[in-house]
Amino acid sequence: MATDVVYRCHGAAREVTGSCHQVECGSRSVLVDCGMFQGGPDAERANGEPFVFDPAHMDAVLLTHAHLDHCGRLPLLVRRGFRGRIYATSATIDLARIILLDAAGLQEEDARKARRSGRRRGAEDAKPLFTLDDVFRTMDFFSPVNYGRTIDVAPGLRARFLDAGHILGSASVILEVLGGEKRIEVLFSGDVGSPGHPLLRDATPAPPADYVVMETTYGDRSHRALEPSIAEFYEAVSTTLDRGGNVIIPTFALExxxxxxxFLKRGQENGNLPKRMSVFLDSPMAISATEIFRRHPECFGAPFLATLRDEDPFDMPGLHFTRDTADSMAINQIQGGAVIMAGSGMCTGGRVRHHLKHNLWREKCSVVFVGYAAEGTLARRIIDGTREVRIFDEPIQVRAATWTINGFSAHADQHALLDWLGPHRRRQVLLVHGEYDRGMRGMAEQLLARGIPHYIPALGQPVALHP
Structure with missing residues (x-):
């Protein structure tokens, strides 16, 4: 191949969030994902920094899925000159629209509050990272793709999307770089889903490819099996309700x-949960995502699809959808007997922080974590056992019971990642999207034991890809 092919990781290099990967071949260049950094004191600064590449010279973006740490900087990319196409599945496009609009709305509101309060240095000039107008403009650049179909994304560059089983519409992407009679195939895992969950299909196993860029979120550990996790979830909910408390579930809106x-509905039907309990889905974004779920049967596994034809699998007695702020505030008057699901899942923002403020200090209540919490986030501090946190600049004692149920994780664990990677020979596996001393090193040890060449790239480091 006459022209060098180079890979660079511009986000999720030796950390979990900010996924952004670039493949260059001569004058051609594509990105896989362009996500936001989340958690930690430097995330806001990192998100606002200029891109180290010229967005105007980027041919295309291949978006694996709609989580904010994978799609969240797309409006910035467009604002700063990108004019190519953003390829994603139809379900991902629908979800990315609500995710990005929600993020823009929160940023605009935060900027207005900062200007009004004037507490921070330079607050009078506070601006959102991107605006609602930026999101609407970005949506014009999206092009839908189907699983399994090969598309041309630039001269000599072809891509194929495979079901990643992570969230609705999620994909792994295999990028084929052509040059004369030679070619290089680079497989980007995206986020690989945990197998055996009832809603979505399991991830499509990794096909042969020269290089694999693989996530390592849980590359060092195994999840608890799903059935015991469901039983533990029912125990957390039922014991909290029995003692007259509320259950707070910080919730990722997607999946x-x-x-x-x-599972709440199934718990009521099989007698593991009370027939009468108040369940609040206090997340406009999650409500919209639930509606989008019903529009994309192409993403579901056969058992759930059969259920969807016969009934509404998300509806139950006592379920309340709360979109309005006033209705959300009214929930905080409830002293016990409520299950409250609200975003964000890592407690970095959103309505869940209000519910934590009103319930975290109460011994009768419980906080149930059912997803990943990155280092530096409020969720991670609570999980790690801190006895006091600050919410809206107020000290709050942590007296509620805390439950961490990782069997619900939408990320594959170490065993599932290795199964997904499969027996194919690879030139190299590049490890990304994980905590360096945990997921990445844990997976590196497993690959070393299996004789699989691997590397952990640093941020922005060029890695030459050879045919």
């Missing part, structure tokens, strides 16, 4: 909220 609703 996790829908799965929790599904």
């Amino acid at each position: 996790r909220a829908q799965e929790v609703l599904y």
